Amino acid sequence: MRLLILNRHSDSFAEYDRYIDHQEHEVSYVTVPAHVPMARRSSHRHLEVLSSLGDEQEVLRAAERCHREAGPFDAVFAQSEFDLLTAAAVREQLNVPGPGVQATQLFRDKPRMKEAVAEAGLRVPQFTAVTSVAQAVEFARTCGGAMVAKPRAGAASSGVVVIEPGTDPAAALAGLDLAEYEAEEHVSGPIWHVDGLRHRGRTCFQLSSQYVGTCYGFSRGEPLASVVRLDEKADLIGEFAGRCLDALDLRDGPFHLEVIESDDGPVFLEVGARVGGGEIPFVLHDVYGVDLVGDWLRVVLSQTPRTLPQGVPREHAGFLMLPEPAGLTLASRQSVLERVECLYAEVLPEPGHRFDGAGGYEKLLGRFRYRAPSAKHITDAVDETLRTYRYVLTEEGR
Numbered sequence: 001m002r003l004l005i006l007n008r009h010s011d012s013f014a015e016y017d018r019y020i021d022h023q024e025h026e027v028s029y030v031t032v033p034a035h036v037p038m039a040r041r042s043s044h045r046h047l048e049v050l051s052s053l054g055d056e057q058e059v060l061r062a063a064e065r066c067h068r069e070a071g072p073f074d075a076v077f078a079q080s081e082f083d084l085l086t087a088a089a090v091r092e093q094l095n096v097p098g099p100g101v102q103a104t105q106l107f108r109d110k111p112r113m114k115e116a117v118a119e120a121g122l123r124v125p126q127f128t129a130v131t132s133v134a135q136a137v138e139f140a141r142t143c144g145g146a147m148v149a150k151p152r153a154g155a156a157s158s159g160v161v162v163i164e165p166g167t168d169p170a171a172a173l174a175g176l177d178l179a180e181y182e183a184e185e186h187v188s189g190p191i192w193h194v195d196g197l198r199h200r201g202r203t204c205f206q207l208s209s210q211y212v213g214t215c216y217g218f219s220r221g222e223p224l225a226s227v228v229r230l231d232e233k234a235d236l237i238g239e240f241a242g243r244c245l246d247a248l249d250l251r252d253g254p255f256h257l258e259v260i261e262s263d264d265g266p267v268f269l270e271v272g273a274r275v276g277g278g279e280i281p282f283v284l285h286d287v288y289g290v291d292l293v294g295d296w297l298r299v300v301l302s303q304t305p306r307t308l309p310q311g312v313p314r315e316h317a318g319f320l321m322l323p324e325p326a327g328l329t330l331a332s333r334q335s336v337l338e339r340v341e342c343l344y345a346e347v348l349p350e351p352g353h354r355f356d357g358a359g360g361y362e363k364l365l366g367r368f369r370y371r372a373p374s375a376k377h378i379t380d381a382v383d384e385t386l387r388t389y390r391y392v393l394t395e396e397g398r
Helices: 035-041 057-072 079-092 100-105 112-117 133-143 215-217 230-247 280-288 290-302 376-387
Strands: 002-006 026-031 046-049 075-078 126-128 147-153 161-163 181-185 191-199 202-212 224-229 253-262 263-273 316-322 331-332 345-347 366-374 391-394
Touching: 002 057, 002 079, 026 035, 026 057, 035 046, 046 057, 057 075, 057 079, 075 215, 075 290, 079 100, 100 126, 100 316, 112 126, 112 230, 112 263, 126 290, 133 147, 133 181, 191 280, 191 290, 202 280, 202 376, 215 224, 224 376, 230 253, 230 263, 253 290, 280 290, 280 316, 280 345, 280 366, 316 376, 366 376, 366 391
Parallel strands: 002 026, 002 075, 026 046
Antiparallel strands: 126 181, 147 161, 147 181, 191 202, 191 253, 202 224, 224 316, 253 263, 316 366, 331 391, 345 366
16 A cells, blocks of 8 residues: 655654554655654655644645655555644545545534534533634623633643633633634533544444543643543443444544543543543553554554454553643652552653653653552552652753
8 A cells, every 4th residue: 555644753653664564565754854764764655854744734735745756645644633634634635535624623623523422412511612702701601600711623631721600701711812712611520531443433442541630630730640440330431432433423543532420421522533642552552452553554554453342351550640840850750660559660751851841741750550450459559659759850950
């Protein structure tokens, strides 16, 4: 097959030769400079290097050049949330099979995904698209409780604002460009994430996990953890997630879907047609032997995924992430790998590291992965990690 990859990564996720036989398939790249040395280890067909993939029109022009040199392509692949729509636009421009812009919008545009799920009779928060503070203020008036304002195509809670009852929405939203925003009611309850893989409309693999903390809190400097659950409540959340995916017509590829466990039952929050971020792909691979990135590429290449339907897992997994303390320098830190039961891996920055606020999971204050016979073992291990992880931060380096 002739494959075009749009890539913005330069870490292990960008080692495409781990998944693709570049002798069997003709692979071309539109990529970034830091990835070029990795790409050159493979026998790529054509390479276009851009300073970033942030400009869709620039990516489309680069894809056209790839098409002239190495096309026509049989498939276009992008694994970043922020490149899915660009990949869809490339498919349409170059007449390549696969999801187009309209289908991809269901997994990038929050109002559209909620509309599709609601039309299937599944509960979603009250919501509306907004483009001005006045519209947001009016929605907050009719909403009744707390309100959440978020970018329509955002990820990782970037740009999200939670407005509590009694707070002036106009003041809370002052300074924000609301041209592409959504407002929705804040539904109370634990938040779950369901991660898995679909092939030909069937779920090959799926796990339901409950967050300890929230992604919104993480964006504001709070720890975020997650615990795989293997009980009746997890089954209920997983069944609801499957119905949401059917409503969105996701037939092939991975998914990361979030659900609120309200007092009245599960409520759809949002979904991405991609592999979940943070430690999710690592614990899935380490504990359950599931490589979602590799299987995603196998599906794109019309191959059978290695992850097939399986019985109930016997082991629980989980993770903890400590956010980046932007503007500070790590003076020292101590490993807890040998001191916390059920902790099997940790990723810590080196002393002297300056947290520049640029983001990225590789720049966090700490990343911890767990495996255990029960969910309680995981939550206890998370608590123990938070109690025992010692580090010193300074303002040096300014």
